[in-house]
Every structure is written in structure tokens, then in C-alpha cells.
Amino acid sequence: xxxxxxxxxxxxxxxxxxxxxxxxxxxxxxxxxxxxxxxxxxxxxxxxxxxxxxxxxxxxxxxxxxxxxxxxxxxxxxxxx
Amino acid sequence: xxxxxxxxxxxxxxxxxxxxxxxxxxxxxxxxxxxxxxxxxxxxxxxxxxxxxxxxxxxxxxxxxxxxxxxxxxxxxxxxxxxxxxxxxxxxxxxxxxxxxxxxxxxxxxxxxxxxxxxxxxxxxxxxxxxxxxxxxxxxxxxxxxxxxxxxxxxxxxxxxxxxxxxxxxxxxxxxxxxxxxxxxxxxxxxxxxxxxxxxxxxxxxxxxxxxxxxxxxxxxxxxxxxxxxxxxxxxxxxxxxxxxxxxxxxxxxxxxxxxxxxxxxxxxxxxxxxxxxxxxxxxxxxxxxxxxxxxxxxxxxxxxxxxxxxxxxxxxxxxxxxxxxxxxxxxxxxxxxxxxxxxxxxxxxxxxxxxxxxxxxxxxxxxxxxxxxxxxxxxxxxxxxxxxxxxxxxxxxxxxxxxxxxxxxxxxxxxxx
Numbered sequence: 001x002x003x004x005x006x007x008x009x010x011x012x013x014x015x016x017x018x019x020x021x022x023x024x025x026x027x028x029x030x031x032x033x034x035x036x037x038x039x040x041x042x043x044x045x046x047x048x049x050x051x052x053x054x055x056x057x058x059x060x061x062x063x064x065x066x067x068x069x070x071x072x073x074x075x076x077x078x079x080x081x
Numbered sequence: 082x083x084x085x086x087x088x089x090x091x092x093x094x095x096x097x098x099x100x101x102x103x104x105x106x107x108x109x110x111x112x113x114x115x116x117x118x119x120x121x122x123x124x125x126x127x128x129x130x131x132x133x134x135x136x137x138x139x140x141x142x143x144x145x146x147x148x149x150x151x152x153x154x155x156x157x158x159x160x161x162x163x164x165x166x167x168x169x170x171x172x173x174x175x176x177x178x179x180x181x182x183x184x185x186x187x188x189x190x191x192x193x194x195x196x197x198x199x200x201x202x203x204x205x206x207x208x209x210x211x212x213x214x215x216x217x218x219x220x221x222x223x224x225x226x227x228x229x230x231x232x233x234x235x236x237x238x239x240x241x242x243x244x245x246x247x248x249x250x251x252x253x254x255x256x257x258x259x260x261x262x263x264x265x266x267x268x269x270x271x272x273x274x275x276x277x278x279x280x281x282x283x284x285x286x287x288x289x290x291x292x293x294x295x296x297x298x299x300x301x302x303x304x305x306x307x308x309x310x311x312x313x314x315x316x317x318x319x320x321x322x323x324x325x326x327x328x329x330x331x332x333x334x335x336x337x338x339x340x341x342x343x344x345x346x347x348x349x350x351x352x353x354x355x356x357x358x359x360x361x362x363x364x365x366x367x368x369x370x371x372x373x374x375x376x377x378x379x380x381x382x383x384x385x386x387x388x389x390x391x392x393x394x395x396x397x398x399x400x401x402x403x404x405x406x407x408x409x410x411x412x413x414x415x416x417x418x419x420x421x422x423x424x425x426x427x428x429x430x431x432x433x434x435x436x437x438x439x440x441x442x443x444x445x446x447x448x449x450x451x452x453x454x455x456x457x458x459x460x461x462x463x464x465x466x467x468x469x470x471x472x473x474x475x476x477x478x479x480x481x482x483x484x485x486x487x488x489x490x491x492x493x494x495x496x497x498x499x
Binding site: 017019020036040041044045047048051052057058059060 | 216276317320321324325326328330332371373374397398401402405406
């Protein structure tokens with residue numbers, strides 16, 4: 001999976017979780033929770049959605065890596081087949 | 082014959098707008114079926130029916146705004162329609178969805194009906210007029226909303242439009258009813274409720290409820306730090322062995338602890354109605370959920386004290402998702418018996434809530450943070466949460482409130498028993 005494809009996947013799931021958020025304007029290196037006001041339920045839903053889409057099991061201890069768009073890409077890049 | 086009326090969806094509601102009917106005359110309904118979508122100033126709500134039978138007639142067409150208690154549809158109940166048929170399903174504990182006068186504001190609320198009664202509520206998203214329910218269905222079915230022809234008032238896209246588009250069936254001609262409304266409202270070009278207008282309307286209903294609360298309810302406030310090391314340790318171990326979709330959020334422990342603690346101090350749970358405390362018959366916990374676009378709503382999780390952590394988690398996830406998608410159900414809006422607010426994720430250490438009338442207590446939790454904690458003369462770092470209680474002094478006193486917070490603390494020390 002290319003970085004672009006992973007990014008598109010994350011954005012697609014974010015749009016499902018937060019339809020009213022302006023994901024097009026996300027700064028990929030800034031915490032998404034602050035940019036589009038995500039809470040722990042949103043992060044859990046994102047993790048579940050990414051797991052279902054990629055098969056990657058993301059342990060709770062790795063959540064801190066998943067808080068930025070680029071962080072998600074970097075984490076999934078090495079693990080998605 | 083049963084009458085399906087505009088329900089009172091919370092203390093702060095005076096009127097609601099029918100966004101969409103999900104049934105038509107002749108349809109068979111059973112208890113708990115969602116038969117209409119109603120818009121209030123705060124949210125779009127799926128309204129359930131508490132009678133089983135046949136829809137006889139729709140009295141109020143989609144697009145109309147009517148006061149609570151107005152008859153919306155008539156239902157021929159199973160008893161009348163088919164007395165010889167199989168016996169009705171067992172009655173639920175819930176009473177019929179009718180207006181409960183005690184839920185209406187006592188302090189005059191700001192006028193809510195400010196626009197022609199037939200204005201359509203869907204939010205304008207870009208240039209599309211689409212109800213939140215339709216938006217969710219479109220996401221689920223993968224329907225491109227820009228290609229859907231809306232048949233609702235003002236061309237708003239309804240759930241049926243989306244479902245029809247998914248099946249590529251041409252839409253029926255617009256219903257006859259809107260012509261009457263258009264006359265009344267001065268033509269079809271009347272404005273719909275935009276996101277900004279909804280925001281203003283929501284601030285108004287929050288203002289009315291909170292002014293009423295601070296005006297009428299003599300709050301008293303208590304706070305205590307709670308050592309969360311047992312709860313967080315247990316949760317971490319539990320989540321480590323769970324697949325991602327089964328993981329629990331710590332809020333679930335807090336909700337369950339607050340609900341179970343009511344067994345010790347039942348006067349935190351219920352309503353102040355007509356000058357007296359009326360204990361809640363069950364523990365329905367209102368969960369304050371912030372909306373990303375501003376405002377908040379506190380729908381109820383039912384029977385939290387009796388549910389497992391997994392059930393509460395599943396219910397909570399479902400509820401948060403539906404709050405955000407704008408598809409709440411009527412039974413969740415009207416019947417919370419106590420509220421829990423957890424503002425911790427916004428980074429504050431503690432929160433002292435304002436009671437949502439006619440409830441009599443609100444429990445607050447701040448963020449869980451490592452703090453110095455002394456045990457047996459030794460100081461160590463532990464995850465600590467500041468728990469607070471705002472309660473109605475007409476119903477309980479500080480001593481009882483303190484026992485309540487102490488019970489929550491005790492329960493959180495044994496998370497495996499929750």
C-alpha cells in the first residue's frame with residue numbers, strides 16, 4: 001500500500017467518523033484531536049476502522065502514534081501487506 | 082385507536098418539526114419501531130412508537146412544526162385491528178410516549194417558534210439540503226448526495242430519497258401537502274435551517290434549560306480526587322488481550338461506578354417534580370456529549386447499573402456515533418435520571434456541572450493525570466481523577482452527597498467487580 005493510499009484511507013474513515021470536519025485542510029503533522037476535535041471514542045472508532053480495512057492490529061499502547069495523519073501513515077506503512 | 086403524539090424530547094423542548102415519515106397509512110408497526118424523524122432545536126431525533134398496530138392516518142405532514150402533545154398520526158392498535166390474531170408481544174416497562182407535563186419548563190423559556198411553522202430543518206451542507214439521517218444512510222449505502230433528487234419540502238433530501246437513489250428508482254412526484262405549506266409560508270423559497278441557525282437555536286435551548294436550572298435548583302457542590310491506578314491497570318490488561326473492536330474506554334468504568342453507587346444513595350437518581358422528589362424507577366444515565374460544531378446534548382444510556390461493561394461500551398459507542406450523525410431516538414432524549422459529564426478529554430482537571438432539570442444530580446469527572454499520592458507515609462505517582470457532584474439541596478444534603486462520591490471511589494478500586 002502506498003503512502004497516498006494509506007492517507008486516502010485514513011481521510012475516508014475520518015470523514016465517516018466526523019462528517020462535518022474539514023479534513024481537506026488537515027495539517028498532517030499536527031494532532032488531529034485538536035484540529036478536528038476528536039475524542040477518545042473517535043480515536044477508537046478510527047482504530048477499529050483502520051483495523052477492519054487493513055487487518056493491522058493496533059495495540060492501545062500505539063495510539064499516541066496515531067494522533068497525526070502522518071503518524072498513521074508511518075505506523076501503517078510498515079505493517080500493511 | 083391510539084394517538085401518536087409529538088413527544089416531549091427533553092425539558093427544554095416546546096415544539097418539534099416532522100422531518101420525515103418512515104411509515105405510511107396501512108403500514109404495520111410494532112413497539113419500538115422508528116416511525117418518524119423529528120427535528121428539535123437541538124437535534125434530529127428518530128421517534129419510536131409504543132403501540133403495535135396499523136397506521137391509520139398521518140395527521141401532520143412532513144415539514145410541519147407543531148407543539149409537543151399534538152396528535153401526529155393515528156394507529157389502530159392490534160387489539161382493535163385484529164382481535165383474533167396472535168396475542169400481543171409482552172408489554173415493555175416503558176409508558177406510552179406521551180407528554181409529561183412535569184418536563185416542561187416552569188420558567189418561561191425564550192420563544193422557540195420564531196419562523197413560519199413549516200420551515201424545513203435539514204442543515205444546508207454546501208448547497209445540498211439533506212437531513213442528518215439521510216446523510217448517514219447515504220454514507221452507508223455509498224450514495225453520492227449531489228446526484229440525489231430531494232422530494233422533501235424545499236427539495237430537501239430525505240432518507241427515502243437516498244434509499245431510492247441507491248436502487249436507482251425514479252422519485253415519485255412531490256407530495257401534495259407542501260403546497261398548503263408553501264401558501265402559508267409565502268412560497269417555496271423560504272430558508273432552511275443552516276448549520277449556523279441550528280447553532281443559534283441550540284444555544285437558545287441550552288440557555289433556557291441552564292437558566293431554569295440555576296434559577297430553581299439550589300445546587301451544592303462536592304469534589305474528591307480518586308485513585309485510578311487499580312481501574313487503569315485493570316483496563317490496560319483487559320484491553321491488551323481484547324481485539325481492537327472489543328476494547329473499553331475508561332469512561333465506561335466511570336459511568337458504571339456512578340450508576341451502581343446510586344444503590345447506596347438513591348436520592349441522586351430521579352426528578353424534582355411539583356415540589357417533591359420523585360425517585361427514578363431505573364438508572365438511566367444521561368451522558369453529556371459535546372458536538373464538534375458546538376453545543377452539547379445528554380442522551381440517556383438505559384439501565385447502566387444492570388449492564389455489563391461490554392454492553393455499556395457498545396451502547397455508548399452507538400450513542401456517540403448517532404449523536405454525531407444526528408440520529409438520536411426519542412426514548413434516549415427524554416428519560417435520563419442522572420447525568421454524568423466527563424470533560425477530562427478537553428484537558429481540564431475538574432468539572433462542576435449544572436444540573437439538567439428536572440434531574441437532581443450531575444456527576445463530573447476531570448482528566449485522569451498522574452499525581453503525587455501518599456499511602457502509608459510513602460508518596461508515589463498514581464493516575465488520579467477529580468470526581469465532583471452537583472446535587473439538588475432540596476432533595477439531598479452534603480453528607481449524602483459525600484457518601485455517593487465515596488461509593489463511586491470504592492467501586493473504582495475494584496474494577497473487576499463492576
